[in-house]
Amino acid sequence: MCAASDSPSRPIETFIFLDLEATGLPPSRPKIAELCLFAVTRHALENPQYSDLYSKQIPLFPRLVDKLCVCIDPRKPFTPTASSITGLSNEEFSRNKRQSFNIHVLHMITAFFGRQCPPICLVAHNGSGYDFPLLKAELATLGIAGLDEIYCADTLRAMKALDSKNSQPHQYPCQQASQFGRKKKYSLCDLYYQFYKVYPQNSHSAEGDVVTLIRVFQQRALDLICWMDSNARPFNTVGAMYKENERYASYS
Ligand code: DCM
Numbered sequence: 001m002c003a004a005s006d007s008p009s010r011p012i013e014t015f016i017f018l019d020l021e022a023t024g025l026p027p028s029r030p031k032i033a034e035l036c037l038f039a040v041t042r043h044a045l046e047n048p049q050y051s052d053l054y055s056k057q058i059p060l061f062p063r064l065v066d067k068l069c070v071c072i073d074p075r076k077p078f079t080p081t082a083s084s085i086t087g088l089s090n091e092e093f094s095r096n097k098r099q100s101f102n103i104h105v106l107h108m109i110t111a112f113f114g115r116q117c118p119p120i121c122l123v124a125h126n127g128s129g130y131d132f133p134l135l136k137a138e139l140a141t142l143g144i145a146g147l148d149e150i151y152c153a154d155t156l157r158a159m160k161a162l163d164s165k166n167s168q169p170h171q172y173p174c175q176q177a178s179q180f181g182r183k184k185k186y187s188l189c190d191l192y193y194q195f196y197k198v199y200p201q202n203s204h205s206a207e208g209d210v211v212t213l214i215r216v217f218q219q220r221a222l223d224l225i226c227w228m229d230s231n232a233r234p235f236n237t238v239g240a241m242y243k244e245n246e247r248y249a250s251y252s
C-alpha cells in the first residue's frame with residue numbers, strides 16, 4: 001500500500017477515537033452538542049486481552065483509556081431528527097446551564113492531546129464527511145485554524161478500502177449478505193452487528209458511538225492500524241464544514 005505524501009513519518013502511537021453529536025446534518029450548518037474522545041495506545045490495540053484465552057474471539061475493551069466527554073450548548077435549534085435520535089434538546093441544555101463551544105473546550109482538548117504519546121491520530125467513523133470538518137468549523141469560530149501535529153483517519157473509508165483491496169468483502173461470522181450478492185453495509189451500527197451479532201448500545205450518544213467504534217476497530221485492528229499509518233492525513237488539511245460568515249461552503 002503506498003503511503004500518502006503527508007501521512008505520518010513514523011508509526012502512529014496513539015489513536016484518539018472521536019464522535020460528535022450535533023444539531024443536524026449538512027447543509028444545516030450544524031453546531032456541536034456533545035464531544036467524546038477516547039485515547040487508546042497502539043500497544044493496547046495490537047495486544048488485546050481476551051476473556052476466553054482459548055477461543056480469542058472477542059477482545060476485551062482496552063483497560064488503559066483516557067476519556068473526555070463534554071456536553072456543549074449548541075445555541076442553535078436541533079433538527080427534529082437530530083433531537084429524536086440523540087435524545088438531546090435545546091430546552092435541556094438551557095435548563096442545565098451548559099456552556100457553548102468556548103475556549104475552555106479548546107483547552108480541554110489540547111490538554112487531553114498533550115498527555116498522549118505522538119504521533120496522534122484522530123479516528124472517527126465518516127470522520128472525513130462529518131466529524132473532522134465540523135470540529136474544524138467550530139474551532140474556526142474561536143479563531144483557531146487547526147490542531148498542530150494531529151493526524152486524522154476515517155474508519156468508513158478505511159473499512160471500504162480494506163475490503164476493496166481484498167477484492168472480496170471481508171467475511172464475518174454472521175454476515176452472509178455478500179454471498180447472496182447483497183451490498184455490504186458500512187454504517188457503524190451495521191458493522192458492529194456484522195461482528196458481534198447484536199446491535200450496539202447507546203447509539204447516537206457521543207460516548208456510546210465511541211465505544212462502538214473502538215469495538216469495531218478491535219475486530220480489524222492490525223489492518224486498520226497499517227492502513228492509517230499510510231493514509232492518515234494532517235487534521236490541518238481538513239476543510240471546515242462551513243465558515244461562520246458564509247452562507248455556503250464546501251469541504252473535502
Ligand atoms: N444526524 C442527523 N440525522 C441523522 C443522523 C445523524 O441529524 N439521520 C446528526 C445528529 C447527530 C450527528 O449527526 O448528533 C452525528 O451522528 P452520529 O450519532 O451517527 O454520530
Ligand code: MG
Pocket residue numbers: 019020125209
Ligand atoms: Mg458519529
Ligand code: MG
Pocket residue numbers: 019020021203204205206209
Ligand atoms: Mg454519534
